[in-house]
Amino acid sequence: MSKKYIRVALDAMGGDLAPAEPVKAAVEALEKRKILHMTLVGKEEVIRAELEKYQYPEDRLEILDAREVIEMAESPVNAIRKKKDSSIVKGLRLVKEGTCDAFVTAGSTGATLAGGQLLVGRIRGIERPPLAPLLPTAKGPVLLVDCGANVDARASQLVQFAQMGSIYMKNMTGIENPRVALVNIGAEEEKGNALVKEVFPLLKACEGINFIGNIEAREIPEGAADVVVCDAFVGNVILKLYEGLATMLLKKIKAALMSTIPSKIGALLIKPALKGLLKEFNITSYGGAPMLGLRGLVVKTHGNSEAVEIRNAIEQCIQFKKKDINGQFVAQMGLGAQKEKALKDPAQESTAQEEKGSF
Incomplete structure (x- = not known):
């Protein structure tokens, strides 16, 4: 060959x-x-x-x-x-x-x-290869790393996740200086469990990545970061909630648009815009999750x-x-x-x- x-x-x-x-x-x-x-x-x-x-x-x-x-x-x-x-x-x-x-x-x-x-x-x-899917956001795709491979990750491993995620996004999507964030329950450095408290200063000191601090899960769909770092337990919860919520919203929108004759007429008028929006947030367009x-x-x-x-x-x-x-x-x-x-x-x-x- x-x-x-x-x-x-x-x-x-x-x-x-x-x-x-x-x-x-x-x-x-x-x-x-x-x-x-x-x-x-x-x-x-x-x-x-x-x-x-x-x-x-x-x-x-x-x-x-x-x-x-x-x-x-x-x-x-x-x-x-x-x-x-x-x-x-x-x-x-x-x-x-x-x-x-x-x-x-x-x-x-x-x-x-x-x-x-x-x-x-x-x-x-x-140390450990993470599973890293791309997810749609309001400002383009975000890399979620890890979403399923390492439930009990160590701080040093999360640092490597951040490094690999940053390199991947820069080369695969063309983002020159990807914003890297750590998933936490608040923006403050002192918040979170033992793992995120340990990894925060390590990411802050890590050369070669653009670490912007902690990120709350609600900020992910807004496109607040390009690379989101977490252990696989947290990442898998985020991924499954993302997918389930998207499916539910699509069903609700479709049901609402088809509920009455006026809404059906309205659906025809907004169909081109809605089609483009659905395409933008279609997770299948990004392919699969690579093991980095x-x-x-x-x-x-x-x-x-x-x-x-x-x-x-x-x-x-x-x-x-x-x-x-x-x-x-x-x-x-x-x-x-x-x-x-x-x-x-x-x-x-x-x-x-x-x-x-x-x-």
Whole structure:
């Protein structure tokens, strides 16, 4: 395979709408991006049956047969170790081996997080890789880091989250000096639990980031920061509330507009403006949540992802590779002397982690 391609593996069996939506996303992404090579991972006969619906460049699409699927209810670590023929494990191994640059899945979040660390491995010097989705705000997207990977994070890890988040936003969105804020129950430095009290002065003293202080959750939708830092417990609550509130509001707006004849007429008049607003706040337009700090890129999309979200996640992978985000992490976080070992020897650290059975 030519080295000119950016190589992305996609879990064709992961998620509620697999294999139809992942396969559709792969075909659409290949049509849009000539630099892309896709590997669909899953049951070969199922994938081929789905591909019969489409025309696609056969020289840029491969299938890797995987006979097992990790279910949502399974223990993540046990599933990664026992189901070696699963689409998630095989997809992650493609990244570990350097065959693919990135892996995208709508499958089990727990298995993806565990497998990312056990199989792909961390960049040397990174303590914990966070899960970092983009969320819509009134002033553009905000990066929420961490939203699900590290429930019991330490202060030093939150500092690294802030550093990686700042580098990611600067390079991926073009924000020159991203505003970094720490989620807390008030703006004052002395407020909060032991963790946020410990991390505040560390972020304040951290060079290379534009730390603007504490932020309350209500300020996030207003766009008060570009990078929002917290442990995964807090981050996941924010994420789920964000998604649930958005769904509820959309239902209420639709019901109100359809409730009477005058309101239906009004709905027709405001339809163009409303359509634009809904598009702006559509979370699927941002793709998935990357695990930052791994030696290769792993992106987790929603379990009910349709083709558009998966396709946008694939585009994330392309931009991540083109802009060498991992290289930026190493260069800007004081890991430069170890760059070659950190990024080009994925087997060493991940094997050690497997032996320890740790994250």
